[in-house]
Amino acid sequence: MRVLLGAAFAVLAGAGLARAEVASGDTSGKRIALSNNFAGNSWRQSMLKSWEETASKAVKAGIVAEAPSFTTAENQATEQAAQIQNMILEGFDAIVVDAASPTALNGTIKEACDAGVVVVSFDGIVTEPCAWRIVIDFAGMGEAQVDYLAKRLPDGGKLLEIRGLAGVSVDDEIHKGIVEGVEKHEGFEIAGSVHGDWTQTVAQREVAGLLPTLPKIDAVVTQGGDGYGAAQAFKAAGRDMPLIIMGNRSDELAWWKAQRDQNGYETMSLSIAPAAAQVGFWTAQQILAGSDVPKDLLLPTLVVEQADLDKWIARTPEGGVTNATYTQEWTAEMIDAVKNGKPVPATPSE
């Protein structure tokens, strides 16, 4: 496989090996497609918009010839498989995939690789070894929450955990991270747990239902999209407002800001920036340009801290998710860091 890919690089980019951080092989004739399986929530909408921004700029600057995005009408793996097969037929040089299933597309992804197409998956990643993966450290996202709480509450405390959609791997991984964090830091204990389905209304209902059975809660760990609902449930029940970790949704940040201005409420917020699609785009471009990119890359979470709250709110569309912009340089830096085992650079705040 290595040999085959090496040969592909030689053909694609001549002898252009990674001399500098940014691979500079000519990709002006290359075509990159985005295969997306679902566009039904604010995160995906922002993701598609981020792709569009970067793609149109890159096409204008002559970096690539074309970079359209395609979304399947139904969130189904078989449909996305057909979509990717069509992309192979259309002769795209690289396909960036947000996959409906980590495994069900493997057969098709293999076909793409065999046809000489570069496949980069992000967010919804695929397990097929021939594809690149921009891995989001979901377990780290869970652990980071408890790490932050350990700083704020040195004596530990009772936690309420709001989980995501049952049976989805992301929910499992974040949960694992939180459990690890709780084990790492003494004094913390998960007093209760509900499934909030990453939706404010569901989270509010579920938390409200569980609250009467719970002791005093010191902090709430979340998965994003559920913090505001939890706050509403606590308020309605007349309970002391615990420290709720937020998930970068606009309503969550707005509530946090209001609380801060009113009573100096302090917390943190973290989630994945929809601009992950841009990292996918630049990774594909860098591979086409001849960069030697490891198969597993890491994307840091976008963390909003108390000090930067106002700055990030400005970067959060109404009803949307806090976004960032990942550039070609940042991506090259991240690739370099992963290759050399260095810590991944933080999410750019500009």
Next chain:
Amino acid sequence: MVGLVGHNGAGKSTFVGILAGTVVADEGSIEAAGVVGHGHAPFPAASAGVRTVFQELSLCPNLTVAENARLVHADLRGWGWRRAAGRRIASALDAVFPGHGIDAGSVVGDLSLGRRQTVEIARAFSGGPGPLGLVILDEPTSALDGHASGQLLSWLDKAKARGIAVVLVSHRLNEILAAADRVVVMRDGRIVADERAEGVSRERLVALMGHVAGGTAGGAREALATDAPVLLEGREAAGGHGLTLRAGEVVGLGGLAGHGQTRFLLDVLDGTPWLRAKAACAFIAGDRANDGVFPLWSIVDNAAVGAYSRLGRGGFLGPKRLRDLAEEWRRRIGIRTPDVDDGILTLSGGNQQKVLFARALASDARILLMDDPMRGVDVGTKREVQALVRAEAAKGRAFLWYTTETEELAQCDRALVFRAGRIVAELPGDAITEEGVIEASFRDHAAA
């Protein structure tokens, strides 16, 4: 050969079903050709050499004629079964209905009702592996025209000569009297008479069945006012007759079965460039099971569906009003049921037909199109319906009545005779006779 008669709901079809093994008897036993069947178990009809032609057609409309033959002949299998089945059914058709013109490869659904019936009858007489001892025919001629009925009756004579026993169930008493050796009369589920055919008269049979013989058919017709409003006007294309239907008229559609009468009624219903109805039309289906009843609905709903828009108030239906309507019609035309809220399928065939009549008459349509609705209906019901038609006509409604029975045709003010989809003759009331219709049906046959 035994003729079996009785009014609607007398139990004939149930009796046939028990013999055929499709209905389980509660008690008693049957013995045929050494095979004995007891109550509480279906009678093994096939192995006893019993074949049945049921009142409702028992062919699969989606299969070909040959494939339908396969259904009853278990021995048709393996390579070449299609050809063997085709040969078998074709030879049976040739024997019973010479000149039938039916291809064994054609799909049954494409055939007219009459032709389907000939296929089904032929299938019962087609040769097979087992013995053929008894053939039960339940209203076999109801969809056949006079010519085919005649062919069948003469074939039954031949079958008798070959030692095949036949049970013939029919409402056409003349057929029974002409063909059967014995006549069995059923009433309310019991046999009330079993007599030699020569000795009984038509009147006696009717009396045995429970009806008093009525007066002369038809009765005096009132002269129609020629200035009654015209409800329907039609120009028939190329050489055909035109049609003008006035309020109060009952016009019969006659001729050989399946020569375009039903099509014509549907054209009136749908409206075509050359046929314009000037008033609302209602259709009374002859093919009850397919075109007429809503099998899952109650009697009330079946009767009232045509009048929903009139009975509804602001889009809602008042159950009381619907019920009143159904009760009224139950009284007027004597639908025999303990409760109008029962399902329509609890009724016998003739009574289902009455519900369809009620539906059409309860609507505000002024033109009523009758597609041979009296098929398989007993004499008493026929009389009742005929009287009803007359009464409604007198109130200013007009009827187009397709019927395969000349006796009914003779009730009409005028009759239009159809051939090959066109009106070929118009007979005034007193010229409507069996001979007149046949003569008109074949008149331009010679010319063409």
Next chain:
Amino acid sequence: MSTTLARRLRALLPAIALALLLGAIFWLQPRAMSYFGLNLLLNLSIPIVFATLSQMLVLTIGDLDLGIGGFVSFVACVAVTLLADSPAFGVLVLAGAVLAYALVGALVQLRRLPAIVVTLGMSFVWFGLAVIVLPSPGGTTPAWLQAALRLKTPLVPLPIVVAAAVAAVAWFLMMRTSFGAVLRGAGGNPVAVARAGWSLLTIRATLYALAGCMGVLSGLTLAGLSTSADANIALRYTLLSIAGAILGGSEFTGGRVSPVGAVLGALVMTLAASFLAFLRLNPDWQIGVQGAILILILALRAGLGRLERA
């Protein structure tokens, strides 16, 4: 005369639709007009063909199977787990699944339940079983199955060979054998078939069992193509298979089915999506246009059907 012509046209409709679609795709994307291109364009149609035939078998007797998508997903999940780990047990489970299908048919017949409700219920059962067998997406399809689906047949790509072979076998079974005639007859007039001495229970159970076999083939080929599975993998097959079968000339009322048409219908459903993708149609519109194509073809068919009766 015009009846036979209309009927012939109607039977040809799926073939014409397929030819038009293929023509349009070749025109938009000449690259598709090659062994490699056709293979890529059509290989996902193999499981859809089997699923559509499964649906057609159930339609034969006038029922509708809303559980086929869940069933195919379940089979795919079994294929990448049990069948890979312990083949004998896997085969046993699949045989049991076919038996379960037959039992569903028997239940529908015996209790006179509406098949649409029973199969909808079964779809949840299959989905639940699939999650039990394969809780999170993954698994590996046995190598032999992957290899079978990667087979490079000479001259004509595998999907076309499979479609043609399957269509021929199903056509022979349903349309030419006396066994098939009885099965179809049961859809046309069950009372008549029962009166002729056949057991509707056996007939319905047989049809459902055959449908189950087709579902198993669909799930296995799907697993072979995707090399792994998840419990949601084939949920959309339910509607695809219904659309494909109806497009191919089957009727909801039972009795009237066309195996060759169903296979063509499945191919049309597969290609319609590709065609729209090649058109670069906005994805928000794609599903609507796909529906519109379906309605157009069905309307054409209804028109021909009217001619046929005239």
